Amino acid sequence: xxxKEAFSxxxxxxxxxxxxxxxxxxxxxxxxxxxxxxxxxxxxxxxxQSSGVAPGRSQAAVPLSDGDLHxxxxxxxxLLEASMSIAQEAGDFLSESGTMMILADPAxxxxxTVGDPGTIxxxxxxxxETGATWAELDCGTNAxxxxxxxxxxxxVHGAEHFCSGIKPWTCSATVIRDPIDGGVLGxxxxxxxxxxxxxxVLSLAVIAAGRIxxxxxxxxxxxxxxxxxxxxxxxxxxxxxxFDRKGRLVEVDAHAGRSLRAMGAxxxxxxxxxxxxxxxxxxxxxxxxxxxxWLRAEWVEPVVRNGERLGTMVVLPEPxxxxxxxxxxxxxxxxxxxxSDVRGGTDQIVGTSQLLRQVQEKAKLLAExxxxxxxxxxxxxxxxxxxxxxxxxxxxxxxxxxxxNCGGLPRDLLSSELFGYVEGAFTGARxxxxxxxxxxxxxxxxFLDEIGEMPLELQPYLLxxxxxxxxxxxxxxxxxxxxxxxxAATNKDLREEVNARRxxxxxFYRVSVTSLRIPALRDHPEDVPSLVxxxxxxxxxHHGVPVKRFEPDALSALxxxxxPGNVRELRNVVEGAFLMATxxxxxxxxxxxxxxxxxxxxxxxxxxxxxxxxxxxxxRDAISxxxxxxxxxxxxxxxxxxxxxxxxxxxxxxxxxxKLIPDAxxxxx
Numbered sequence: 141x142x143x144k145e146a147f148s149x150x151x152x153x154x155x156x157x158x159x160x161x162x163x164x165x166x167x168x169x170x171x172x173x174x175x176x177x178x179x180x181x182x183x184x185x186x187x188x189q190s191s192g193v194a195p196g197r198s199q200a201a202v203p204l205s206d207g208d209l210h211x212x213x214x215x216x217x218x219l220l221e222a223s224m225s226i227a228q229e230a231g232d233f234l235s236e237s238g239t240m241m242i243l244a245d246p247a248x249x250x251x252x253t254v255g256d257p258g259t260i261x262x263x264x265x266x267x268x269e270t271g272a273t274w275a276e277l278d279c280g281t282n283a284x285x286x287x288x289x290x291x292x293x294x295x296v297h298g299a300e301h302f303c304s305g306i307k308p309w310t311c312s313a314t315v316i317r318d319p320i321d322g323g324v325l326g327x328x329x330x331x332x333x334x335x336x337x338x339x340x341v342l343s344l345a346v347i348a349a350g351r352i353x354x355x356x357x358x359x360x361x362x363x364x365x366x367x368x369x370x371x372x373x374x375x376x377x378x379x380x381x382x383f384d385r386k387g388r389l390v391e392v393d394a395h396a397g398r399s400l401r402a403m404g405a406x407x408x409x410x411x412x413x414x415x416x417x418x419x420x421x422x423x424x425x426x427x428x429x430x431x432x433x434w435l436r437a438e439w440v441e442p443v444v445r446n447g448e449r450l451g452t453m454v455v456l457p458e459p460x461x462x463x464x465x466x467x468x469x470x471x472x473x474x475x476x477x478x479x480s481d482v483r484g485g486t487d488q489i490v491g492t493s494q495l496l497r498q499v500q501e502k503a504k505l506l507a508e509x510x511x512x513x514x515x516x517x518x519x520x521x522x523x524x525x526x527x528x529x530x531x532x533x534x535x536x537x538x539x540x541x542x543x544x545n546c547g548g549l550p551r552d553l554l555s556s557e558l559f560g561y562v563e564g565a566f567t568g569a570r571x572x573x574x575x576x577x578x579x580x581x582x583x584x585x586x587f588l589d590e591i592g593e594m595p596l597e598l599q600p601y602l603l604x605x606x607x608x609x610x611x612x613x614x615x616x617x618x619x620x621x622x623x624x625x626x627x628a629a630t631n632k633d634l635r636e637e638v639n640a641r642r643x644x645x646x647x648f649y650r651v652s653v654t655s656l657r658i659p660a661l662r663d664h665p666e667d668v669p670s671l672v673x674x675x676x677x678x679x680x681x682h683h684g685v686p687v688k689r690f691e692p693d694a695l696s697a698l699x700x701x702x703x704p705g706n707v708r709e710l711r712n713v714v715e716g717a718f719l720m721a722t723x724x725x726x727x728x729x730x731x732x733x734x735x736x737x738x739x740x741x742x743x744x745x746x747x748x749x750x751x752x753x754x755x756x757x758x759x760r761d762a763i764s765x766x767x768x769x770x771x772x773x774x775x776x777x778x779x780x781x782x783x784x785x786x787x788x789x790x791x792x793x794x795x796x797x798x799k800l801i802p803d804a805x806x807x808x809x
Contacts, residue, residue: 150339151178151297151310160299160307167195180290181300184281187289188302191277198305200279203271204249213252216245219316219326220252222355226348227254234259239332239341241348242268242313244284246324248275259332266306268331279303283311284329291315291324295342298334310334312342314349319357320388328352362712364390365682367451370443378456385451387419399456403434418452437574444545489525490674491667495659495790500529502656507533512606512651514591515629516784517658520708523629524589526658531585536625539584544577547590555598561614578611581624591651592632592643599644606650626651661703661710663787668699671707675714676726688718689725697728701735760795763788767800774801 158176166172166185177185188195204212213220220243227241231254234241240255240263250270253260263269276285280302286294293314301307313329328349330341367382368391379396383389392400417431418440431437441453489500506513507530515523524543531541544557560576578586588594594602605611606626610619628651637643661668672690680687690698694717703709713732721730728736763781770776774792778785792798 150342151295151300151337153297153337156298163299163302178300180286180294181281181296184276184286184289185302187276188280193277193280193302195280195303196305197280197303198266200267200272200274203267203269205271209271212245212249216251216326218356218359219243219245219352222359223316223328223352224252224254226351226355227252230344230348231255233344234330237332237338237341238336239330242284242329242331244274244327244329246288246326247273248278248285248288248327249273250284251326256332259336262333263309263331266309268309279306282306283313283331284327287313287315287327287329288324293342293346295339297337308334310337312345314342314346316349316352316356319353319360320384320386325356360384362715363450365715367443368682370450370453378458381454381456383415383418383452383454385420385449387415387417387452389413390451396454396456399458420449420452444549489522489529490671491664492670493664493666495664495787496667499526499656499659503529504533506530506654506656508535509654510535510625511653512626512628514634514652514655515627515658516655517629517631518660518706519631520706521658521660522707523658524587526656527585527587527627527629530627531587531625534585534625536584539624540581541585541587542577542581543587543589545589547593551595551598554595555601556614558598559601559611559613562616576611576613578605578622578624579613579620582622583624585625585627588626588628588651590630591628592630592634592637594643596642596644599647603644603647603650606647628652657784659784659787661706663783665699668710669695671710672698672714675711676718679715679718683719686724688721688723690714690717691725691727693728694726694731697731697736760797763791763795764797764800767792767797772801 155176158173162172162177163185166177166182166189172182172185174182203209223243227243230241233239234255238256238259240253240259242250243252244250250268250272253263253268253270260269268274273279274282274284276282276289279285281296282301283294283296286296293312295310295312297310299307301309309331310333311329311331313327315324316326316328317323318325328345330345332341364384367384379399380391380393381389381396382391415432415435417435420442431440435454439454439456441455443450443453489496503526513527513530515526517523527543528541531537546554549557556574556576558576558578560574560579605622609622611622612619634643634648634652638645638648661671669690672695676690677687698710698713705712713735716732717726717730721727763777766777766780767774770780774788775785778788781788783791792801
């Protein structure tokens with residue numbers, strides 16, 4: 141039966157006794173009346189009987205352990221995050237109807253439940269709870285398992301369940317599909333006790349599943365955009381192939397097509413192309429499949445941003461280097477995690493505020509001295525762009541810029557990425573080994589983002605490289621000379637990490653010979669309009685549509701927002717509003733609710749432009765109160781205000797608050 145046919149017929153509760161009698165006849169091997177039992181139910185009964193499902197079963201098997209369930213939830217985090225907000229919106233209906241909404245994975249394992257507390261508690265009697273498996277061949281005919289079997293919507297009521305202990309329940313479910321390839325990602329179910337039956341519940345499940353698929357599509361589009369943006373910075377004559385986290389082809393540039401043809405690679409450069417070995421889980425762990433023969437490990441570059449694996453890039457060498465019969469002599473291409481060899485990075489620091497100009501000037505001064513630099517700042521402030529500015533302004537600008545995010549990578553993988561390894565270094569090692577990021581950066585700049593996340597046991601090895609200028613790839617007894625400039629970054633207080641013995645003191649002093657604090661976006665809101673224009677043009681070029689102007693009220697709202705995610709958050713908001721706006725400009729209505737909600741309104745309901753002078757007065761009063769509360773201690777006041785001490789100094793001078801500082805009044809230093 142097709143999904144459409146299954147959806148077009150519904151249970152008939154008034155025939156409950158006839159369905160029960162038909163089920164008993166079925167178990168005895170007798171013919172089932174076709175006018176009593178729906179085809180979708182009879183087909184499920186037949187599958188259950190042929191697979192040996194016990195009709196007397198009263199509950200599901202013991203659920204997964206908390207640890208195994210957590211691992212499964214992490215692996216399906218995208219699905220969970222896209223589903224929960226939609227499930228919460230249905231909360232009133234679920235409570236009033238005495239039902240619960242259930243999200244399960246493609247194997248029928250329940251990932252999460254929400255809804256009426258009494259129903260959720262009652263469901264535990266049949267183990268309709270997180271961690272339990274409700275596949276059709278485990279628990280018989282039920283909406284979760286049967287929807288997965290027919291891969292479409294279905295409603296199962298009372299006696300239609302195959303197992304006797306489940307018959308007091310009613311359930312409606314449909315599958316959730318991958319917006320890219322249409323594969324089944326999971327199933328959404330609405331269940332309740334038998335007296336809660338309503339035909340409309342199946343419509344609710346179908347509509348909610350459609351909204352979840354829409355949210356997944358939006359998230360996938362955003363991820364692919366970020367992945368392609370990383371690819372735009374590449375400049376390789378050999379070509380570039382971009383894959384998403386599931387190993388699916390996203391983009392092949394013109395050079396790559398030529399290179400693939402030149403080496404006779406069997407890979408199909410079509411939208412359906414896929415390399416299973418490049419698929420990763422949500423946590424970024426690589427698949428166990430082996431790379432295809434044509435694809436060398438040296439060409440593979442995982443793309444990681446903020447500890448999240450976005451996908452993979454394959455950077456191909458130039459075709460002329462492939463000689464006939466010379467497959468074993470391909471050039472080694474250093475893999476890079478978050479970007480390398482990008483020229484023109486300095487013009488991507490957008491903004492003209494005095495604070496931002498001061499930081500840029502200091503970065504250029506530090507670039508002239510070939511010593512390690514530690515970049516400090518919150519997540520999303522653009523530390524990598526300043527690292528590129530330092531690289532491009534220094535004497536090593538002709539060398540490579542190699543970046544590695546130390547966060548979100550397991551210790552062993554981070555060790556391999558940093559130091560590389562030789563062939564046979566460990567089980568599963570790539571043939572011909574792999575060049576580490578440190579060696580790849582030789583002659584240029586190595587950027588270690590989130591260095592505070594580096595495991596303690598790896599820190600002595602990095603320290604030895606910094607002090608001795610030599611590395612030992614895993615499995616190699618011979619050292620290799622390296623010479624590079626180190627730029628590290630962190631959003632943590634490394635001194636506190638040292639005190640907590642999570643970061644070595646000797647390494648801290650080695651990486652922080654000089655330091656530079658990157659200001660949070662809320663400290664220079666005057667740069668927001670320039671950033672909005674830049675990101676709008678960027679979105680225009682990427683999506684091939686005209687640039688959209690942001691209306692003054694929309695810009696005002698963006699300037700007033702606190703931006704906890706800083707420039708990265710602003711970029712995502714601008715692109716989202718750019719895509720959502722239906723007119724030639726972006727209005728206040730096109731912005732997310734959390735951006736617009738703080739705006740004041742006049743009596744007619746129209747949004748008011750933010751009163752700049754009043755805002756400055758509020759800021760001045762807040763700073764004054766913090767300084768007085770901390771008895772003039774600016775370090776404590778900065779922490780209370782959640783701004784950097786250097787920013788506080790600037791604002792104290794700007795607002796003439798030096799008189800509140802005891803040392804300033806007395807002239808002491």
